[in-house]
Each structure stands twice: as structure tokens, then as C-alpha cells.
Amino acid sequence: MTAISREDVAHLAHLARLSVTDEELDLFAGQLDVILSSVAHVADVAADDIPPTTHAVPLTNITRPDVLGPCLHPDDVLAAAPAAQGGRFRVPRILNEPA
Amino acid sequence: MASGEASAVEVAQAHLDRIASDDGTLHAFLRVDADGALASARAIDARRVAGEPLGPLAGVPLALKDVVVTKGLETTSGSKILAGWIPPYDATITTRIKNAGIVILGKTNMDEFAMGSSTENSGFGPSHNPWDLDRVPGGSSGGSSAAVAGSLAPLGIGTDTGGSIRQPAAVTGLVGHKPTYGGVSRYGLIAFSSSLDQAGPFGRTVLDTALLHEAIGGHDRADSTSIPAPVPPVVAAARAGAGGDLTGLRVGVVRELGGLGFADGYEPGVLSRVSETVELMAGLGAEIVEVSCPHFGYALAAYYLIAPSEASSNLARFDAVRYGLRVGDDGVRGLDEVMALTRQAGFGPEVKRRIMIGTYALSSGYYEAYYGQAQKVRTLISRDFAAAFEAADVLVSPSTPTVAFRLGARTDDPLAMYAADLCTLPASLAGTPAISVPCGLSEGLPVGLQIMAPALADDRCYRVAAAVESTLDARRGHPLLQEVPLR
Numbered sequence: 001m002t003a004i005s006r007e008d009v010a011h012l013a014h015l016a017r018l019s020v021t022d023e024e025l026d027l028f029a030g031q032l033d034v035i036l037s038s039v040a041h042v043a044d045v046a047a048d049d050i051p052p053t054t055h056a057v058p059l060t061n062i063t064r065p066d067v068l069g070p071c072l073h074p075d076d077v078l079a080a081a082p083a084a085q086g087g088r089f090r091v092p093r094i095l096n097e098p099a
Numbered sequence: 100m101a102s103g104e105a106s107a108v109e110v111a112q113a114h115l116d117r118i119a120s121d122d123g124t125l126h127a128f129l130r131v132d133a134d135g136a137l138a139s140a141r142a143i144d145a146r147r148v149a150g151e152p153l154g155p156l157a158g159v160p161l162a163l164k165d166v167v168v169t170k171g172l173e174t175t176s177g178s179k180i181l182a183g184w185i186p187p188y189d190a191t192i193t194t195r196i197k198n199a200g201i202v203i204l205g206k207t208n209m210d211e212f213a214m215g216s217s218t219e220n221s222g223f224g225p226s227h228n229p230w231d232l233d234r235v236p237g238g239s240s241g242g243s244s245a246a247v248a249g250s251l252a253p254l255g256i257g258t259d260t261g262g263s264i265r266q267p268a269a270v271t272g273l274v275g276h277k278p279t280y281g282g283v284s285r286y287g288l289i290a291f292s293s294s295l296d297q298a299g300p301f302g303r304t305v306l307d308t309a310l311l312h313e314a315i316g317g318h319d320r321a322d323s324t325s326i327p328a329p330v331p332p333v334v335a336a337a338r339a340g341a342g343g344d345l346t347g348l349r350v351g352v353v354r355e356l357g358g359l360g361f362a363d364g365y366e367p368g369v370l371s372r373v374s375e376t377v378e379l380m381a382g383l384g385a386e387i388v389e390v391s392c393p394h395f396g397y398a399l400a401a402y403y404l405i406a407p408s409e410a411s412s413n414l415a416r417f418d419a420v421r422y423g424l425r426v427g428d429d430g431v432r433g434l435d436e437v438m439a440l441t442r443q444a445g446f447g448p449e450v451k452r453r454i455m456i457g458t459y460a461l462s463s464g465y466y467e468a469y470y471g472q473a474q475k476v477r478t479l480i481s482r483d484f485a486a487a488f489e490a491a492d493v494l495v496s497p498s499t500p501t502v503a504f505r506l507g508a509r510t511d512d513p514l515a516m517y518a519a520d521l522c523t524l525p526a527s528l529a530g531t532p533a534i535s536v537p538c539g540l541s542e543g544l545p546v547g548l549q550i551m552a553p554a555l556a557d558d559r560c561y562r563v564a565a566a567v568e569s570t571l572d573a574r575r576g577h578p579l580l581q582e583v584p585l586r
Binding site: 009015017018019024028031032034038040045050051054057077080081 | 462
């Protein structure tokens with residue numbers, strides 16, 4: 001059912017934001033093909049009229065009272081960030097312009 | 100400690116000494132928090148001296164899996180992408196452990212983001228099995244299992260998404276329980292597969308395990324999937340079960356998990372110990388029936404679509420912005436490129452494989468055939484359980500098809516690694532509770548019996564496990580763990 005090529009892996013890696021190496025493209029193409037061929041056995045089950053299970057416990061619309069409670073201080077959160085500036089997360093360049 | 104024979108500080112120090120002497124070999128811990136452990140122990144001793152009422156586990160040390168966040172104590176989930184991350188908050192189970200007076204010795208090794216069955220996918224090197232240092236301690240919670248089996252800690256916390264408590268417990272001779280999904284809060288667990296992840300206890304005995312379960316379990320408002328119900332009476336069940344009377348209990352042996360015609364990949368020694376234990380249960384008054392769960396054979400395929408799909412979404416949070424690693428941010432490279440370089444550098448191969456499998460399974464055009472179909476199979480597995488629990492009060496199987504395998508034996512073959520979860524996956528997908536209890540040795544290595552119960556009937560697992568444990572211990576004349584080779 002599946003045959004995963006190097007190009008497929010490169011596409012998946014791009015979607016998943018993984019900058020994989022050339023060697024990994026070869027390695028993962030073979031491994032993903034074996035894994036996906038194996039898990040494709042789910043198709044052998046006749047399940048057209050079976051409802052899907054997204055969650056083992058049928059709880060829906062869990063809410064809490066809309067009241068203020070304790071929350072994290074911004075300084076504590078930003079202390080763990082790779083880069084912060086002026087009380088905010090500093091992100092890498094997002095516009096196609098020189099910094 | 101309650102009788103004054105030893106202080107909590109002495110107990111904590113004795114375990115820290117043991118870690119200092121043995122963990123160079125076992126590598127159970129990613130980091131040891133000696134100062135924090137001794138401070139907690141001193142606080143417990145002070146409260147005891149002051150005559151305060153303390154819980155049954157006050158002062159008892161514990162090994163905490165590194166997937167559980169701890170305020171002020173580095174937490175990595177076994178991944179280099181989180182190396183150096185100091186969480187600004189405690190997980191609910193961390194808070195409950197502290198409230199019970201339990202002393203956290205440190206954070207234990209694990210497969211990266213809990214993806215694996217051996218700890219060999221850890222970003223920081225594997226742990227070793229105290230029974231045989233050339234073998235794996237199971238996974239993903241293998242640091243906790245190695246710590247408890249190696250007498251570095253009397254209690255451990257693991258998480259179980261597809262078997263990551265039960266399989267390591269089985270291969271190290273421990274008791275390990277996966278609670279009913281929603282029975283223990285997931286708030287502050289670093290998410291792998293949110294519809295499957297469940298934290299639970301490891302112990303050397305069924306009663307220890309039940310006491311820890313009681314301490315961490317119960318409803319939590321911070322987790323919207325937490326079940327609003329009291330903790331099942333697991334401690335009472337463990338005490339009652341130790342009497343060894345199973346009169347009237349219907350035990351279902353699951354044909355598809357190692358039974359006739361379904362024994363491929365199962366070691367004969369494992370199947371022998373399990374069938375001997377089933378006979379022993381009959382001797383304790385249980386009625387033995389064979390049950391068939393025809394869709395269990397598809398659990399592995401369904402799991403390895405559902406879990407990677409959820410993981411590919413959950414792990415998108417590692418975006419090099421809010422926490423953890425950032426690679427290549429030179430002012431020239433854009434956000435997308437920095438993100439891809441960071442994730443490439445921070446994630447190990449198994450995590451990358453699962454993210455890509457999940458990305459594939461959720462892609463337009465493949466979604467229905469893969470993810471959608473896997474969710475339907477999940478429904479059929481739950482229906483198999485429901486039918487089997489009409490005929491039996493508990494179901495039994497091996498916890499894992501083999502004894503502990505050798506380090507390196509499966510690292511190049513993802514499917515062989517996944518097969519370690521063959522017996523544990525159905526209860527994960529159905530969200531039902533299951534325990535692994537030691538049932539003897541094969542080739543000198545521990546074998547685990549898995550006991551599964553209906554949702555919220557966790558106490559049945561403990562009752563039956565305690566009966567098996569007390570009967571086998573009495574026959575043997577000592578607990579199985581006494582046979583761990585001394586170093």
C-alpha cells in the first residue's frame with residue numbers, strides 16, 4: 001500500500017519542521033516504509049459502520065467558574081525562554097527583511 | 100520511621116549513598132536532587148517530632164520520571180531539546196507527592212518523550228537492568244524501574260502511554276500499575292499522546308504500589324480529562340488480596356495475547372510462568388475461562404497510528420521560542436529555518452520517525468485510511484473488552500512477550516522494539532486499568548503477569564495481584580526481588 005521515497009520523507013520533514021540530513025532521508029525512507037506498511041493492517045478490519053473513539057473517557061465540555069486564580073509570573077516564564085526582550089519572547093526574524 | 104527506628108533524613112541519606120555508589124553503573128537517574136531530598140526529609144522529621152499526623156508514605160523516598168515537571172528542578176523528558184529547562188511550576192502529581200510527605204530523590208531516565216521500550220532512545224544514554232547490566236530495564240519508564248529494582252529508591256513514578264509502566268515493571272521484577280485513563284492527573288506531564296498518557300506507580304510490593312497510587316490519584320480541576328470520581332479502594336484491595344482467597348473470581352485468559360495460535364514472538368519461558376500462575380489462581384478458588392478478543396491483533400497497528408499522530412501535534416510546541424533549545428538564530432535565518440534546525444538538533448531519531456509518521460497519517464488524503472480507521476479499531480478493541488468483561492471479572496496475559504532483551508538488540512529495528520508493547524496496548528487504547536505483577540523467572544530474568552480490569556475497577560487489579568504475590572512469595576520463601584544479583 002505504501003512506498004515511501006526520499007522525496008516523501010523530505011516533504012514530511014518540511015511539514016514537521018525537521019531539517020533532516022541526506023543520510024537521514026535514506027534511513028527514514030526505508031524505516032517509514034516498513035512501519036507504515038505494517039500499521040496499514042488497520043485497513044483489514046471491516047469498520048465502515050463503527051464510530052471512531054477519540055478518547056477513552058466520554059467527558060465533554062468541562063468548564064470551570066470564570067474566576068481569577070493564581071498564575072505564573074511573566075518573569076518566571078521568560079526565564080526559561082531561549083531569548084527574551086522587554087518582557088516578551090524574542091522570536092527569530094519573521095519578515096523577509098534584514099534585521 | 101513512625102516507630103522512631105530511623106529518621107527520614109537517615110533514610111534519604113542511605114538512598115543517596117546507594118545512588119552515589121551504584122548509579123554510575125545503572126544510570127537510572129538523569130539528575131539527583133540531594134539538597135532538595137534532605138530538606139524534604141528534615142521537614143518530615145520536624146513534623147513528626149511535633150506530633151503532626153503524617154500519611155503512610157511520609158519520609159519514604161521516590162524516583163520521579165523526568166516527564167513530570169518539577170518547579171525549580173531541571174526537567175527534560177529525556178530530550179536534548181529541553182536540556183537545562185527549569186520548569187516554573189509543579190505537576191499535580193509532583194504536588195501530591197510532596198503533600199504526602201514523600202521525598203523526591205531525583206529525576207529518572209526515560210526514552211525521549213516516553214517513546215520507546217528500553218530507555219535506549221533517551222537523549223542522555225540508556226539505563227541498565229539491575230538483574231543483568233547488559234540488558235534493558237524496559238521503557239519508557241526504565242530509569243524508574245532500574246532505580247526501584249536496584250534498591251536506589253523504594254518507590255517510583257512512571258507514565259504509561261502504550262505499556263511504559265507495565266513492561267519495565269515486568270522485566271525488572273517490580274509491580275507497576277497503569278491506572279484507568281483519567282484516574283491520575285496529567286497536568287504537568289510533558290505530553291506525548293494525550294488520549295493515552297497516564298501516570299502511575301512502581302513499587303516492590305503490591306501494597307507499596309497501591310499506597311503510592313492512592314497518594315497521587317483522584318480528580319484534578321487542572322486536567323479537564325480527569326475523572327470526577329474518588330480513587331478506587333486500591334489499598335484496601337491490596338490488603339484484602341494478600342489473604343490469597345480468590346473464591347468466586349472469574350479470570351479470563353486472553354487467547355489473542357500468547358494463547359494457542361497466537362504465540363508467535365512469545366518466549367516459551369514467559370508463557371510457562373504465566374500459565375503456571377493461572378493454575379495457581381485456580382488453586383486459590385478462581386474460575387478460569389478462556390476469552391477471545393479478536394481485534395487485539397490490530398492494537399499494535401492502531402496504536403502506532405494514533406500515538407504518533409497525537410505526538411506530531413503535541414511536539415509542535417517545541418518551536419524554539421518559549422522554552423528549550425534554539426539553534427541557528429543569527430539574525431539572518433528566519434523563524435522557519437531556526438525552528439527546523441532546532442528540532443533537527445534537539446530530537447533523536449525515534450522522535451523524528453514518530454513525528455513524520457504522525458504527519459503522514461494526518462495528511463489530507465491519508466487521514467481516513469490511517470488515523471480515522473485506527474480510531475474505529477480503537478472502538479472495536481473497547482467492545483472486545485466489554486464483551487470479555489461479561490464473561491470474566493479480570494483478564495490476564497503476559498505483560499510483555501519476552502524477558503528483558505539485550506541492550507542494542509532492537510535499536511536498528513523499530514518494529515521489533517514496538518513488539519515489546521504487544522500485550523499492554525489494548526488496555527491503553529481502551530483506557531482501562533492494568534497491573535504487572537512478578538510471576539517468576541525465565542532464564543534467570545523476571546516475568547510479569549498482566550491483570551486487566553474494567554474502567555474504574557483498578558482495585559480488582561490490586562486484589563488479584565496481591566493474592567498472586569503473597570502466594571508466590573510464600574512458596575518461594577522470600578520476595579522475588581531478593582534474587583537481584585548483588586553488586
